[in-house]
Amino acid sequence: MKKFDAMFHGGDVLTYKGLYDGEIIDFSSNINPLGPPEGLYRELMNNFSTLKSYPDIKYRELKKSIGEYLKCNSENVVLGNGAVEIINNFIQLFHRVVVFLPSFSEYEKRGNVLGKEVLKLHLNKEFRIDIQALNETLKKGDILVIGNPNNPTGLRLKKEEILGIYDIVVQKKAFLLLDEAFFEFSQEDYDSIELLKSWNFKRAAIIRAATKFFSLPGIRLGYACTSIDMSKEYKEIELPWSINSMADCAGRYIFKCRDFIEKSKVYINGERKFLLKELSKLDGIKVFYTESNYILIKLLNWNEDFVFCYFLKKGLLIRKCSSFEGLDKTYIRVAIKDRKSNMKLVDAFKELESV
Amino acid sequence: MKKFDAMFHGGDVLTYKGLYDGEIIDFSSNINPLGPPEGLYRELMNNFSTLKSYPDIKYRELKKSIGEYLKCNSENVVLGNGAVEIINNFIQLFHRVVVFLPSFSEYEKRGNVLGKEVLKLHLNKEFRIDIQALNETLKKGDILVIGNPNNPTGLRLKKEEILGIYDIVVQKKAFLLLDEAFFEFSQEDYDSIELLKSWNFKRAAIIRAATKFFSLPGIRLGYACTSIDMSKEYKEIELPWSINSMADCAGRYIFKCRDFIEKSKVYINGERKFLLKELSKLDGIKVFYTESNYILIKLLNWNEDFVFCYFLKKGLLIRKCSSFEGLDKTYIRVAIKDRKSNMKLVDAFKELESV
Numbered sequence: 001m002k003k004f005d006a007m008f009h010g011g012d013v014l015t016y017k018g019l020y021d022g023e024i025i026d027f028s029s030n031i032n033p034l035g036p037p038e039g040l041y042r043e044l045m046n047n048f049s050t051l052k053s054y055p056d057i058k059y060r061e062l063k064k065s066i067g068e069y070l071k072c073n074s075e076n077v078v079l080g081n082g083a084v085e086i087i088n089n090f091i092q093l094f095h096r097v098v099v100f101l102p103s104f105s106e107y108e109k110r111g112n113v114l115g116k117e118v119l120k121l122h123l124n125k126e127f128r129i130d131i132q133a134l135n136e137t138l139k140k141g142d143i144l145v146i147g148n149p150n151n152p153t154g155l156r157l158k159k160e161e162i163l164g165i166y167d168i169v170v171q172k173k174a175f176l177l178l179d180e181a182f183f184e185f186s187q188e189d190y191d192s193i194e195l196l197k198s199w200n201f202k203r204a205a206i207i208r209a210a211t212k213f214f215s216l217p218g219i220r221l222g223y224a225c226t227s228i229d230m231s232k233e234y235k236e237i238e239l240p241w242s243i244n245s246m247a248d249c250a251g252r253y254i255f256k257c258r259d260f261i262e263k264s265k266v267y268i269n270g271e272r273k274f275l276l277k278e279l280s281k282l283d284g285i286k287v288f289y290t291e292s293n294y295i296l297i298k299l300l301n302w303n304e305d306f307v308f309c310y311f312l313k314k315g316l317l318i319r320k321c322s323s324f325e326g327l328d329k330t331y332i333r334v335a336i337k338d339r340k341s342n343m344k345l346v347d348a349f350k351e352l353e354s355v
Numbered sequence: 356m357k358k359f360d361a362m363f364h365g366g367d368v369l370t371y372k373g374l375y376d377g378e379i380i381d382f383s384s385n386i387n388p389l390g391p392p393e394g395l396y397r398e399l400m401n402n403f404s405t406l407k408s409y410p411d412i413k414y415r416e417l418k419k420s421i422g423e424y425l426k427c428n429s430e431n432v433v434l435g436n437g438a439v440e441i442i443n444n445f446i447q448l449f450h451r452v453v454v455f456l457p458s459f460s461e462y463e464k465r466g467n468v469l470g471k472e473v474l475k476l477h478l479n480k481e482f483r484i485d486i487q488a489l490n491e492t493l494k495k496g497d498i499l500v501i502g503n504p505n506n507p508t509g510l511r512l513k514k515e516e517i518l519g520i521y522d523i524v525v526q527k528k529a530f531l532l533l534d535e536a537f538f539e540f541s542q543e544d545y546d547s548i549e550l551l552k553s554w555n556f557k558r559a560a561i562i563r564a565a566t567k568f569f570s571l572p573g574i575r576l577g578y579a580c581t582s583i584d585m586s587k588e589y590k591e592i593e594l595p596w597s598i599n600s601m602a603d604c605a606g607r608y609i610f611k612c613r614d615f616i617e618k619s620k621v622y623i624n625g626e627r628k629f630l631l632k633e634l635s636k637l638d639g640i641k642v643f644y645t646e647s648n649y650i651l652i653k654l655l656n657w658n659e660d661f662v663f664c665y666f667l668k669k670g671l672l673i674r675k676c677s678s679f680e681g682l683d684k685t686y687i688r689v690a691i692k693d694r695k696s697n698m699k700l701v702d703a704f705k706e707l708e709s710v
Contacts, residue, residue, distance in 0.1 A: 009595060011409035029409055041403045048396045051573035054366035054384055081436050081575075084594055092468070106595070113447070113592045115470075218406035218600030220436075237468045239439055240364060240461070245573030246601050 008105045010319045028319040030294040033338040035215025037257035050245040062251045069255035072225045078234045081242045083181045083209040083222035094143035101326035107145040127153040140173040147179045152333040154290030159190040176204040184213040186291040201227040221247040278346045293336045303329040363460045365674045383674040385649040388693040390570025392612035405600040417606045424610035427580045433589045436597045438536045438564040438577035449498035456681035462500040482508040495528040502534045507688040509645030514545040531559040539568040541646040556582040576602040633701045648691045658684040
């Protein structure tokens, strides 16, 4: 099995703390800078006593709340200790895993850990799905995992692409797992849950999570929407009580925070435009368009290690991307944060150019 | 695969809420009535901001704290989203699973889910390990899972038994997983971690958890101690960030609460003596000795369903035991709780006798 470790994920500020005097700004993990929603901490506090009992093993209230947010029935909802456990559990239910690279490393890793055959296809030059390769590769019993928007590329499938891919999946009797942990950051010209509802999600599941948009990576709340049959299969294999009581409580609160949701969408959209525009002006980098809250950047004059250290010296932690299969040491990824931080990032890039 | 569902676990108060006017006392899950430790909620509150970041993916501080509590090095510590995830992860690393019945249903279930061969041996009439059967069955590459104390029997291995079992395990090149989620409730005439430390835990792991003794089933914090080699293998397959930030915070606080720990041990010991004595006086039941905070009871005149409903009518939720393979409908399990609740339980049994 290929070796994976912590370096394959962002957010590891603790490791680099000693290398900078002051607080490091973390551009390596992609968390909404406005969250979590107001009032959540008070809500959690008022529910501390729930820690003394097991959470409802069926998570009835939580699933109801998620169903309302996702606009599906609570019977369609499955849960996980973060999106990554949902990915793991779905992969466990299938024979082979098909992934497109570059993408989130855990798709392949969980396949390997669970002893599944992992088929690695490559996104095309524009980082889009190669439909022909998919059609040639996908077989009955496969699970196809696609990030939408995809991490680290930031691109989202178009509505027609999803429908085309789902067509192939149905035809081959395979299964489509859309990892939409970054859904709310994208311009919602379509909602894949609405899109696949007409087929009762028969051969599909769509993962969402509280982690990124609701700024709660520490609370571990992932959820997904799938067919009732598949949700039954999922329940047969999932670990009991995998959602802790604080995540259970949060999941019954945050989706009602409509102001927070609206404000965040507008804010991230504005900052995305700002950062894309400012970074695009610079010569030493190529900036990829994004529909998420992070930006993939190709370094034209340096490698990721040089830039990583250069930025760390300024208190900025970025994500090196050579650990993503399909990318090399000339790529980095940066999160879209608040304006002040984003300006620091732009300034650091400008200074880098003059080195 | 055999069907398992929520009925295979205690603590499901929500399902029965509508059947009783008032608050149900939950004797079906075995939680220390004195906890959680004082000051924990304040500590959690002060650390709410950690929810906004990913927990340390290596859990450095948490492992240090657990290592100090367990008296092993932090390199020996592995973690899980409750003990049940640790059981799952260890089973994943081996070929066949050997269990003794009756015991916690998840040992078998996780083996089934992970596609392992599960060998089911039976405890002898006194609910003790059948060493001869073990010797004949155990093979290279097997993982032997034993509850210590065992759930639902309440019995704990004697020091010599552990050493004898470990001898067989080493000889056969197998692995011993001791599930000691109830460790602190037992009379600590020996500590298996201390015992197996001399062999550097080479073919063993000992699971403990915050769930039962620290009254934190909702926080999901399991931990175990094993060899450094095995902990490396474990880290290769575990899910990232499986411990949420509140559990991380709790695990850096609760083990310092020496007063709570001492007080709880004395209290549970007293209540255990009280309940064992009072229940033993009754004619319609046979009470099994326990070294944990729950008591296995054989019903001499009724079946579990009748007693379950009878107690529920009085607002007491007990654990039916026919779902434990190796027991039938004449067994129930009750938790040891605070004196007032325990007296209610005794009274209910007395009334049952006069029905």
